[in-house]
Amino acid sequence: MKFIHKYGSPKRFYALAGRLVPWFAGITAILLVSGLYLGLYWAPPDYQQGDAYRIMFIHVPNAWMSMMAYTVMAVYAAIGYIWNIRLADILAKVTAPLGASFTLTALVTGSIWGEPMWGTWWVWDARLTSELILFFLYIGYMALQASIDDDRRAAHASAILAIVGVVNIPIIHYSVYWWHTLHQSASISLTSQPKIYATMLIPLVVMSLAFTFFYFTMLCVRARTEILWRERHTDWVRKLLEAKS
Amino acid sequence: MSYGMFAAMRAVFSRELLVFWRRSTEIMTALVFFIMVTTLFPLAIGPERHELMLVAPGVLWVGALLATTLSLNHLFASDYQDGSLEQLLMSPYPLSALVLSKIAAHWVLTGLPLALLSPLLAIQMALPMKAVGTLVGSLLLGTPILSLIGAVPAALTLGVRGGGVLVSLLVLPLYTPVLIFGAEAVAASAGQGFASVAHLSLLGAFLALALSFAPWASSAALRVSLD
Numbered sequence: 360m361k362f363i364h365k366y367g368s369p370k371r372f373y374a375l376a377g378r379l380v381p382w383f384a385g386i387t388a389i390l391l392v393s394g395l396y397l398g399l400y401w402a403p404p405d406y407q408q409g410d411a412y413r414i415m416f417i418h419v420p421n422a423w424m425s426m427m428a429y430t431v432m433a434v435y436a437a438i439g440y441i442w443n444i445r446l447a448d449i450l451a452k453v454t455a456p457l458g459a460s461f462t463l464t465a466l467v468t469g470s471i472w473g474e475p476m477w478g479t480w481w482v483w484d485a486r487l488t489s490e491l492i493l494f495f496l497y498i499g500y501m502a503l504q505a506s507i508d509d510d511r512r513a514a515h516a517s518a519i520l521a522i523v524g525v526v527n528i529p530i531i532h533y534s535v536y537w538w539h540t541l542h543q544s545a546s547i548s549l550t551s552q553p554k555i556y557a558t559m560l561i562p563l564v565v566m567s568l569a570f571t572f573f574y575f576t577m578l579c580v581r582a583r584t585e586i587l588w589r590e591r592h593t594d595w596v597r598k599l600l601e602a603k604s
Numbered sequence: 605m606s607y608g609m610f611a612a613m614r615a616v617f618s619r620e621l622l623v624f625w626r627r628s629t630e631i632m633t634a635l636v637f638f639i640m641v642t643t644l645f646p647l648a649i650g651p652e653r654h655e656l657m658l659v660a661p662g663v664l665w666v667g668a669l670l671a672t673t674l675s676l677n678h679l680f681a682s683d684y685q686d687g688s689l690e691q692l693l694m695s696p697y698p699l700s701a702l703v704l705s706k707i708a709a710h711w712v713l714t715g716l717p718l719a720l721l722s723p724l725l726a727i728q729m730a731l732p733m734k735a736v737g738t739l740v741g742s743l744l745l746g747t748p749i750l751s752l753i754g755a756v757p758a759a760l761t762l763g764v765r766g767g768g769v770l771v772s773l774l775v776l777p778l779y780t781p782v783l784i785f786g787a788e789a790v791a792a793s794a795g796q797g798f799a800s801v802a803h804l805s806l807l808g809a810f811l812a813l814a815l816s817f818a819p820w821a822s823s824a825a826l827r828v829s830l831d
Binding site: 492495496498499502503506507511512515516519520522523524526527530531534535537538541 | 753756757760761764765766770773774776777778780781784785788810817821824825828829831
Protein backbone atom coordinates (compact mmCIF):
# COMPACT_ATOMS: atom_id res chain seq x y z
CA MET A 360 0.00 0.00 0.00
CA LYS A 361 2.89 2.34 0.79
CA PHE A 362 4.30 1.59 -2.65
CA ILE A 363 0.99 2.49 -4.30
CA HIS A 364 0.85 5.78 -2.40
CA LYS A 365 4.41 6.59 -3.32
CA TYR A 366 4.19 5.84 -7.04
CA GLY A 367 0.44 6.31 -7.36
CA SER A 368 0.87 10.04 -7.74
CA PRO A 369 1.19 10.95 -11.42
CA LYS A 370 4.23 13.11 -10.75
CA ARG A 371 6.23 10.28 -9.16
CA PHE A 372 5.13 7.85 -11.82
CA TYR A 373 6.21 10.28 -14.54
CA ALA A 374 9.76 10.21 -13.21
CA LEU A 375 9.75 6.45 -12.58
CA ALA A 376 8.39 5.68 -16.06
CA GLY A 377 10.98 7.98 -17.59
CA ARG A 378 13.74 5.95 -15.96
CA LEU A 379 12.15 2.63 -16.99
CA VAL A 380 11.53 3.42 -20.67
CA PRO A 381 15.14 2.90 -21.93
CA TRP A 382 15.40 -0.42 -20.06
CA PHE A 383 12.09 -1.72 -21.39
CA ALA A 384 12.92 -0.50 -24.91
CA GLY A 385 16.32 -2.21 -24.79
CA ILE A 386 14.86 -5.52 -23.60
CA THR A 387 12.17 -5.27 -26.30
CA ALA A 388 14.78 -4.71 -29.01
CA ILE A 389 16.95 -7.65 -27.88
CA LEU A 390 13.98 -10.02 -27.58
CA LEU A 391 12.49 -8.91 -30.89
CA VAL A 392 15.72 -9.34 -32.84
CA SER A 393 16.50 -12.72 -31.31
CA GLY A 394 12.89 -13.84 -31.66
CA LEU A 395 12.82 -12.89 -35.32
CA TYR A 396 16.16 -14.64 -35.90
CA LEU A 397 14.90 -17.80 -34.17
CA GLY A 398 11.53 -17.67 -35.89
CA LEU A 399 12.58 -16.80 -39.42
CA TYR A 400 15.91 -18.62 -39.63
CA TRP A 401 16.49 -21.12 -36.85
CA ALA A 402 13.07 -22.82 -36.74
CA PRO A 403 12.61 -25.48 -39.44
CA PRO A 404 9.85 -25.08 -42.06
CA ASP A 405 6.58 -26.82 -41.29
CA TYR A 406 6.04 -30.09 -43.15
CA GLN A 407 2.55 -29.05 -44.26
CA GLN A 408 2.60 -25.27 -44.40
CA GLY A 409 6.23 -24.75 -45.50
CA ASP A 410 7.50 -21.29 -44.66
CA ALA A 411 4.05 -19.71 -44.61
CA TYR A 412 3.51 -20.69 -40.98
CA ARG A 413 6.25 -18.30 -39.84
CA ILE A 414 3.73 -15.45 -39.67
CA MET A 415 2.51 -17.31 -36.59
CA PHE A 416 5.40 -15.78 -34.64
CA ILE A 417 3.76 -12.36 -35.11
CA HIS A 418 0.13 -13.46 -35.17
CA VAL A 419 -0.05 -15.60 -32.03
CA PRO A 420 1.76 -13.19 -29.64
CA ASN A 421 -0.43 -10.35 -30.86
CA ALA A 422 -3.60 -12.38 -30.33
CA TRP A 423 -2.43 -13.26 -26.81
CA MET A 424 -1.54 -9.66 -26.08
CA SER A 425 -4.88 -8.42 -27.38
CA MET A 426 -6.75 -10.49 -24.79
CA MET A 427 -4.20 -9.82 -22.05
CA ALA A 428 -4.40 -6.07 -22.66
CA TYR A 429 -8.19 -6.06 -22.32
CA THR A 430 -8.01 -7.92 -19.01
CA VAL A 431 -5.24 -5.65 -17.73
CA MET A 432 -7.20 -2.61 -18.88
CA ALA A 433 -10.28 -3.79 -17.00
CA VAL A 434 -8.17 -4.37 -13.86
CA TYR A 435 -6.65 -0.86 -14.06
CA ALA A 436 -10.10 0.58 -14.71
CA ALA A 437 -11.61 -1.28 -11.75
CA ILE A 438 -8.80 -0.10 -9.45
CA GLY A 439 -9.33 3.47 -10.63
CA TYR A 440 -13.08 3.19 -10.16
CA ILE A 441 -13.05 1.53 -6.76
CA TRP A 442 -10.20 3.37 -5.02
CA ASN A 443 -10.31 6.55 -7.07
CA ILE A 444 -6.65 6.30 -8.09
CA ARG A 445 -5.97 8.66 -10.96
CA LEU A 446 -2.89 6.82 -12.15
CA ALA A 447 -4.95 3.66 -12.69
CA ASP A 448 -7.43 5.67 -14.79
CA ILE A 449 -4.56 6.93 -16.91
CA LEU A 450 -3.06 3.45 -17.34
CA ALA A 451 -6.45 2.04 -18.39
CA LYS A 452 -6.99 4.82 -20.88
CA VAL A 453 -3.60 4.45 -22.56
CA THR A 454 -3.86 0.66 -22.65
CA ALA A 455 -6.97 0.75 -24.86
CA PRO A 456 -5.33 1.98 -28.11
CA LEU A 457 -2.42 -0.41 -27.54
CA GLY A 458 -4.80 -3.35 -27.10
CA ALA A 459 -6.78 -2.28 -30.15
CA SER A 460 -3.60 -2.20 -32.25
CA PHE A 461 -2.60 -5.67 -31.01
CA THR A 462 -6.06 -6.87 -32.02
CA LEU A 463 -5.85 -5.24 -35.42
CA THR A 464 -2.39 -6.73 -36.02
CA ALA A 465 -3.70 -10.17 -35.03
CA LEU A 466 -6.62 -9.77 -37.44
CA VAL A 467 -4.49 -8.58 -40.35
CA THR A 468 -1.78 -11.20 -39.89
CA GLY A 469 -4.46 -13.86 -39.41
CA SER A 470 -6.03 -12.91 -42.70
CA ILE A 471 -2.63 -12.86 -44.45
CA TRP A 472 -1.91 -16.30 -43.00
CA GLY A 473 -5.33 -17.45 -44.15
CA GLU A 474 -4.67 -16.58 -47.78
CA PRO A 475 -2.18 -19.43 -48.50
CA MET A 476 -3.86 -21.80 -46.01
CA TRP A 477 -7.54 -21.38 -46.79
CA GLY A 478 -7.18 -19.78 -50.22
CA THR A 479 -9.13 -16.73 -49.12
CA TRP A 480 -8.39 -13.61 -47.11
CA TRP A 481 -11.24 -13.99 -44.65
CA VAL A 482 -12.85 -17.09 -43.20
CA TRP A 483 -15.38 -16.94 -40.37
CA ASP A 484 -13.01 -18.95 -38.23
CA ALA A 485 -13.91 -18.99 -34.52
CA ARG A 486 -10.67 -17.37 -33.42
CA LEU A 487 -10.72 -14.63 -36.05
CA THR A 488 -14.39 -13.88 -35.34
CA SER A 489 -13.88 -13.50 -31.61
CA GLU A 490 -10.82 -11.30 -32.27
CA LEU A 491 -13.05 -9.13 -34.47
CA ILE A 492 -15.65 -8.77 -31.71
CA LEU A 493 -12.85 -7.97 -29.25
CA PHE A 494 -11.76 -5.24 -31.65
CA PHE A 495 -15.32 -3.82 -31.60
CA LEU A 496 -15.22 -3.83 -27.78
CA TYR A 497 -11.98 -1.82 -27.81
CA ILE A 498 -13.49 0.64 -30.31
CA GLY A 499 -16.54 1.10 -28.08
CA TYR A 500 -14.35 1.70 -25.02
CA MET A 501 -12.26 4.28 -26.86
CA ALA A 502 -15.34 5.98 -28.33
CA LEU A 503 -16.90 6.32 -24.88
CA GLN A 504 -13.64 7.73 -23.45
CA ALA A 505 -13.39 10.23 -26.28
CA SER A 506 -16.97 11.47 -26.09
CA ILE A 507 -16.91 12.50 -22.40
CA ASP A 508 -14.94 15.67 -21.70
CA ASP A 509 -14.66 15.40 -17.93
CA ASP A 510 -11.66 13.16 -17.17
CA ARG A 511 -13.08 11.64 -14.03
CA ARG A 512 -16.49 10.84 -15.47
CA ALA A 513 -14.88 9.47 -18.64
CA ALA A 514 -12.67 7.20 -16.54
CA HIS A 515 -15.50 5.93 -14.36
CA ALA A 516 -18.00 5.43 -17.19
CA SER A 517 -15.52 3.54 -19.31
CA ALA A 518 -14.44 1.54 -16.25
CA ILE A 519 -17.99 0.18 -15.92
CA LEU A 520 -18.01 -0.62 -19.64
CA ALA A 521 -14.65 -2.40 -19.35
CA ILE A 522 -15.85 -4.49 -16.40
CA VAL A 523 -19.06 -5.45 -18.22
CA GLY A 524 -16.91 -6.26 -21.24
CA VAL A 525 -14.50 -8.45 -19.31
CA VAL A 526 -17.40 -10.45 -17.85
CA ASN A 527 -18.81 -10.85 -21.34
CA ILE A 528 -15.59 -11.79 -23.15
CA PRO A 529 -15.55 -15.46 -22.06
CA ILE A 530 -19.25 -15.76 -22.92
CA ILE A 531 -18.72 -14.21 -26.34
CA HIS A 532 -15.62 -16.33 -26.90
CA TYR A 533 -17.33 -19.64 -26.16
CA SER A 534 -20.52 -18.62 -28.01
CA VAL A 535 -18.46 -17.96 -31.11
CA TYR A 536 -16.70 -21.31 -30.72
CA TRP A 537 -19.99 -23.13 -30.40
CA TRP A 538 -21.43 -21.22 -33.35
CA HIS A 539 -18.40 -22.21 -35.39
CA THR A 540 -18.57 -25.91 -34.58
CA LEU A 541 -22.27 -25.92 -35.54
CA HIS A 542 -21.46 -24.40 -38.91
CA GLN A 543 -18.37 -26.46 -39.66
CA SER A 544 -17.92 -25.81 -43.36
CA ALA A 545 -16.03 -27.82 -45.96
CA SER A 546 -13.02 -25.49 -45.95
CA ILE A 547 -9.77 -26.59 -44.36
CA SER A 548 -9.76 -25.94 -40.67
CA LEU A 549 -6.75 -25.42 -38.48
CA THR A 550 -8.57 -26.45 -35.30
CA SER A 551 -6.88 -29.84 -35.16
CA GLN A 552 -3.36 -28.50 -35.17
CA PRO A 553 -0.57 -31.00 -34.57
CA LYS A 554 1.37 -30.69 -31.36
CA ILE A 555 3.83 -27.87 -31.45
CA TYR A 556 7.53 -28.78 -31.28
CA ALA A 557 10.15 -27.12 -29.15
CA THR A 558 11.89 -25.66 -32.20
CA MET A 559 8.71 -23.71 -32.92
CA LEU A 560 7.73 -23.13 -29.31
CA ILE A 561 10.96 -21.37 -28.29
CA PRO A 562 10.69 -18.58 -30.93
CA LEU A 563 7.01 -18.22 -30.05
CA VAL A 564 7.79 -17.73 -26.36
CA VAL A 565 10.60 -15.26 -27.15
CA MET A 566 8.34 -13.27 -29.46
CA SER A 567 5.55 -13.24 -26.85
CA LEU A 568 7.97 -11.83 -24.28
CA ALA A 569 9.13 -9.28 -26.84
CA PHE A 570 5.59 -8.05 -27.38
CA THR A 571 4.94 -8.02 -23.64
CA PHE A 572 7.94 -5.76 -23.11
CA PHE A 573 6.88 -3.70 -26.11
CA TYR A 574 3.59 -3.18 -24.30
CA PHE A 575 5.39 -2.10 -21.11
CA THR A 576 7.54 0.34 -23.08
CA MET A 577 4.62 1.89 -24.88
CA LEU A 578 2.57 1.95 -21.68
CA CYS A 579 5.23 4.06 -19.98
CA VAL A 580 5.68 6.36 -22.98
CA ARG A 581 1.96 6.92 -23.48
CA ALA A 582 1.23 7.27 -19.75
CA ARG A 583 3.93 9.97 -19.52
CA THR A 584 2.31 11.93 -22.34
CA GLU A 585 -1.13 11.57 -20.80
CA ILE A 586 0.16 12.67 -17.37
CA LEU A 587 1.80 15.76 -18.89
CA TRP A 588 -1.44 16.65 -20.67
CA ARG A 589 -3.65 16.19 -17.62
CA GLU A 590 -1.28 18.01 -15.26
CA ARG A 591 -0.47 20.78 -17.73
CA HIS A 592 -1.71 23.47 -15.33
CA THR A 593 0.30 22.29 -12.33
CA ASP A 594 3.54 23.78 -11.11
CA TRP A 595 5.80 20.80 -11.58
CA VAL A 596 4.89 20.47 -15.28
CA ARG A 597 5.46 24.18 -15.82
CA LYS A 598 8.87 23.93 -14.14
CA LEU A 599 9.67 20.90 -16.27
CA LEU A 600 8.82 22.78 -19.43
CA GLU A 601 10.87 25.80 -18.34
CA ALA A 602 13.84 23.57 -17.60
CA LYS A 603 13.53 22.01 -21.05
CA SER A 604 13.30 25.26 -22.99
CA MET B 605 -39.07 -1.75 4.55
CA SER B 606 -39.12 -4.56 2.04
CA TYR B 607 -42.83 -3.98 1.52
CA GLY B 608 -41.96 -0.37 0.81
CA MET B 609 -39.36 -1.40 -1.71
CA PHE B 610 -41.80 -3.55 -3.65
CA ALA B 611 -44.38 -0.77 -3.55
CA ALA B 612 -41.76 1.63 -4.91
CA MET B 613 -40.80 -0.85 -7.65
CA ARG B 614 -44.47 -1.24 -8.59
CA ALA B 615 -44.93 2.52 -8.61
CA VAL B 616 -41.93 3.02 -10.92
CA PHE B 617 -43.17 0.23 -13.18
CA SER B 618 -46.68 1.61 -13.57
CA ARG B 619 -45.39 5.15 -14.01
CA GLU B 620 -43.11 3.96 -16.83
CA LEU B 621 -46.01 2.20 -18.54
CA LEU B 622 -48.18 5.30 -18.22
CA VAL B 623 -45.49 7.66 -19.53
CA PHE B 624 -44.72 5.40 -22.45
CA TRP B 625 -48.41 4.93 -23.15
CA ARG B 626 -48.90 8.68 -23.38
CA ARG B 627 -46.04 8.80 -25.88
CA SER B 628 -47.04 5.68 -27.73
CA THR B 629 -45.44 6.79 -31.00
CA GLU B 630 -42.05 6.00 -29.48
CA ILE B 631 -43.00 2.35 -28.93
CA MET B 632 -44.52 2.17 -32.36
CA THR B 633 -41.32 3.44 -34.05
CA ALA B 634 -39.30 0.47 -32.83
CA LEU B 635 -42.00 -1.98 -33.94
CA VAL B 636 -42.46 -0.37 -37.34
CA PHE B 637 -38.68 -0.35 -37.73
CA PHE B 638 -38.64 -4.10 -37.03
CA ILE B 639 -41.33 -4.69 -39.69
CA MET B 640 -39.59 -2.48 -42.26
CA VAL B 641 -36.14 -4.01 -41.83
CA THR B 642 -37.48 -7.53 -42.30
CA THR B 643 -39.44 -6.34 -45.34
CA LEU B 644 -36.26 -4.97 -46.90
CA PHE B 645 -34.61 -8.39 -47.00
CA PRO B 646 -36.96 -10.10 -49.47
CA LEU B 647 -36.62 -7.00 -51.65
CA ALA B 648 -32.84 -7.30 -51.54
CA ILE B 649 -32.49 -11.09 -51.76
CA GLY B 650 -35.47 -11.91 -53.99
CA PRO B 651 -38.81 -13.56 -53.31
CA GLU B 652 -37.49 -17.15 -53.64
CA ARG B 653 -39.16 -18.99 -50.72
CA HIS B 654 -36.34 -21.45 -50.18
CA GLU B 655 -33.67 -18.75 -49.93
CA LEU B 656 -35.85 -16.67 -47.63
CA MET B 657 -36.39 -19.65 -45.38
CA LEU B 658 -32.61 -20.15 -45.05
CA VAL B 659 -31.95 -16.59 -43.92
CA ALA B 660 -35.22 -16.06 -42.00
CA PRO B 661 -33.96 -16.88 -38.46
CA GLY B 662 -30.98 -14.56 -38.85
CA VAL B 663 -32.95 -11.74 -40.42
CA LEU B 664 -35.71 -11.83 -37.81
CA TRP B 665 -33.23 -11.92 -34.95
CA VAL B 666 -31.01 -9.16 -36.34
CA GLY B 667 -34.16 -7.09 -36.90
CA ALA B 668 -35.24 -7.61 -33.29
CA LEU B 669 -31.72 -6.74 -32.10
CA LEU B 670 -31.59 -3.48 -34.05
CA ALA B 671 -35.12 -2.48 -33.05
CA THR B 672 -34.27 -2.99 -29.36
CA THR B 673 -31.02 -1.05 -29.77
CA LEU B 674 -32.94 1.88 -31.27
CA SER B 675 -35.42 1.89 -28.40
CA LEU B 676 -32.69 1.92 -25.72
CA ASN B 677 -32.44 5.71 -25.94
CA HIS B 678 -35.93 6.02 -24.46
CA LEU B 679 -34.96 4.05 -21.38
CA PHE B 680 -33.39 6.89 -19.38
CA ALA B 681 -32.99 9.88 -21.71
CA SER B 682 -36.30 11.68 -21.13
CA ASP B 683 -36.13 11.10 -17.37
CA TYR B 684 -32.61 12.48 -17.44
CA GLN B 685 -33.76 15.61 -19.26
CA ASP B 686 -36.70 16.42 -17.00
CA GLY B 687 -34.80 15.63 -13.81
CA SER B 688 -36.95 12.76 -12.54
CA LEU B 689 -33.96 10.44 -12.75
CA GLU B 690 -32.25 12.45 -10.01
CA GLN B 691 -35.32 12.01 -7.84
CA LEU B 692 -35.03 8.28 -8.41
CA LEU B 693 -31.40 8.37 -7.27
CA MET B 694 -32.34 10.22 -4.09
CA SER B 695 -35.05 7.75 -3.10
CA PRO B 696 -34.29 5.63 0.00
CA TYR B 697 -34.78 2.35 -1.88
CA PRO B 698 -31.98 0.44 -3.67
CA LEU B 699 -31.43 2.06 -7.05
CA SER B 700 -30.82 -1.29 -8.74
CA ALA B 701 -34.34 -2.46 -7.79
CA LEU B 702 -35.91 0.66 -9.26
CA VAL B 703 -33.75 0.35 -12.38
CA LEU B 704 -34.88 -3.25 -12.69
CA SER B 705 -38.51 -2.20 -12.78
CA LYS B 706 -37.70 0.48 -15.37
CA ILE B 707 -36.03 -2.20 -17.48
CA ALA B 708 -39.02 -4.50 -16.99
CA ALA B 709 -41.37 -1.76 -18.21
CA HIS B 710 -39.09 -1.15 -21.18
CA TRP B 711 -39.26 -4.83 -22.07
CA VAL B 712 -43.05 -4.98 -21.74
CA LEU B 713 -43.29 -2.09 -24.19
CA THR B 714 -40.64 -3.13 -26.74
CA GLY B 715 -39.54 -6.75 -26.41
CA LEU B 716 -42.93 -8.25 -25.69
CA PRO B 717 -44.79 -6.64 -28.65
CA LEU B 718 -41.84 -7.55 -30.84
CA ALA B 719 -42.11 -11.21 -29.83
CA LEU B 720 -45.88 -11.20 -30.30
CA LEU B 721 -45.57 -9.60 -33.73
CA SER B 722 -42.87 -11.97 -34.93
CA PRO B 723 -45.16 -14.84 -36.17
CA LEU B 724 -46.58 -12.44 -38.75
CA LEU B 725 -43.12 -11.59 -40.02
CA ALA B 726 -42.15 -15.26 -39.87
CA ILE B 727 -44.90 -16.01 -42.40
CA GLN B 728 -43.61 -13.17 -44.53
CA MET B 729 -40.11 -14.66 -44.41
CA ALA B 730 -41.40 -18.14 -45.29
CA LEU B 731 -40.25 -19.65 -42.00
CA PRO B 732 -41.71 -23.17 -41.60
CA MET B 733 -44.73 -23.31 -39.27
CA LYS B 734 -43.01 -25.70 -36.87
CA ALA B 735 -40.33 -23.07 -36.16
CA VAL B 736 -42.71 -20.22 -35.33
CA GLY B 737 -43.20 -21.43 -31.75
CA THR B 738 -39.44 -21.51 -31.20
CA LEU B 739 -39.11 -18.04 -32.72
CA VAL B 740 -41.63 -16.57 -30.29
CA GLY B 741 -40.09 -18.51 -27.39
CA SER B 742 -36.54 -17.47 -28.21
CA LEU B 743 -37.61 -13.84 -28.55
CA LEU B 744 -39.50 -14.02 -25.25
CA LEU B 745 -36.33 -15.34 -23.58
CA GLY B 746 -33.90 -13.22 -25.56
CA THR B 747 -35.41 -9.72 -25.65
CA PRO B 748 -35.36 -9.28 -21.83
CA ILE B 749 -31.61 -9.99 -22.01
CA LEU B 750 -31.29 -7.30 -24.67
CA SER B 751 -33.15 -4.77 -22.50
CA LEU B 752 -31.08 -5.71 -19.43
CA ILE B 753 -27.66 -5.53 -21.08
CA GLY B 754 -28.66 -2.46 -23.07
CA ALA B 755 -29.52 -0.54 -19.91
CA VAL B 756 -25.80 -0.28 -19.02
CA PRO B 757 -24.64 1.58 -22.18
CA ALA B 758 -27.89 3.58 -22.16
CA ALA B 759 -27.06 4.79 -18.64
CA LEU B 760 -23.40 5.42 -19.49
CA THR B 761 -24.12 7.63 -22.49
CA LEU B 762 -26.63 9.95 -20.81
CA GLY B 763 -25.99 13.53 -21.87
CA VAL B 764 -22.97 12.52 -23.94
CA ARG B 765 -22.17 13.85 -27.41
CA GLY B 766 -23.63 11.61 -30.13
CA GLY B 767 -25.25 9.39 -27.50
CA GLY B 768 -27.61 7.58 -29.86
CA VAL B 769 -25.05 6.10 -32.22
CA LEU B 770 -22.64 5.51 -29.36
CA VAL B 771 -25.17 3.26 -27.60
CA SER B 772 -25.34 0.96 -30.63
CA LEU B 773 -21.56 0.91 -30.88
CA LEU B 774 -21.20 -0.10 -27.23
CA VAL B 775 -24.04 -2.57 -27.05
CA LEU B 776 -23.92 -4.57 -30.28
CA PRO B 777 -20.70 -6.50 -29.46
CA LEU B 778 -22.25 -7.47 -26.11
CA TYR B 779 -25.35 -8.76 -27.91
CA THR B 780 -23.50 -11.32 -30.04
CA PRO B 781 -24.03 -14.38 -27.76
CA VAL B 782 -27.79 -13.71 -27.59
CA LEU B 783 -27.94 -13.34 -31.37
CA ILE B 784 -25.99 -16.55 -31.93
CA PHE B 785 -28.13 -18.73 -29.69
CA GLY B 786 -31.44 -17.04 -30.53
CA ALA B 787 -31.03 -17.37 -34.28
CA GLU B 788 -29.53 -20.84 -33.87
CA ALA B 789 -32.54 -22.05 -31.87
CA VAL B 790 -34.92 -20.92 -34.61
CA ALA B 791 -32.75 -22.41 -37.36
CA ALA B 792 -32.56 -25.68 -35.41
CA SER B 793 -36.31 -26.10 -35.17
CA ALA B 794 -36.67 -25.10 -38.82
CA GLY B 795 -34.70 -28.28 -39.48
CA GLN B 796 -31.22 -26.95 -40.16
CA GLY B 797 -29.36 -28.30 -37.17
CA PHE B 798 -29.61 -29.83 -33.75
CA ALA B 799 -32.53 -29.65 -31.34
CA SER B 800 -33.40 -26.17 -30.19
CA VAL B 801 -33.75 -27.05 -26.48
CA ALA B 802 -30.02 -26.61 -25.81
CA HIS B 803 -29.99 -23.12 -27.30
CA LEU B 804 -33.11 -22.08 -25.43
CA SER B 805 -31.63 -23.36 -22.14
CA LEU B 806 -28.51 -21.31 -22.77
CA LEU B 807 -30.64 -18.25 -23.46
CA GLY B 808 -32.35 -18.93 -20.13
CA ALA B 809 -28.96 -19.11 -18.44
CA PHE B 810 -27.94 -15.78 -20.01
CA LEU B 811 -31.21 -14.29 -18.80
CA ALA B 812 -30.52 -15.42 -15.23
CA LEU B 813 -27.00 -13.98 -15.43
CA ALA B 814 -28.13 -10.68 -16.92
CA LEU B 815 -30.97 -10.40 -14.41
CA SER B 816 -28.57 -10.61 -11.49
CA PHE B 817 -25.77 -8.50 -12.96
CA ALA B 818 -27.26 -5.84 -15.23
CA PRO B 819 -29.45 -3.84 -12.79
CA TRP B 820 -26.48 -3.48 -10.48
CA ALA B 821 -24.12 -2.39 -13.30
CA SER B 822 -26.62 0.04 -14.78
CA SER B 823 -27.36 1.68 -11.44
CA ALA B 824 -23.59 2.14 -10.95
CA ALA B 825 -23.52 3.67 -14.44
CA LEU B 826 -26.40 6.01 -13.58
CA ARG B 827 -24.54 7.19 -10.49
CA VAL B 828 -21.48 7.99 -12.61
CA SER B 829 -23.55 9.85 -15.22
CA LEU B 830 -25.43 11.93 -12.67
CA ASP B 831 -22.44 12.57 -10.47
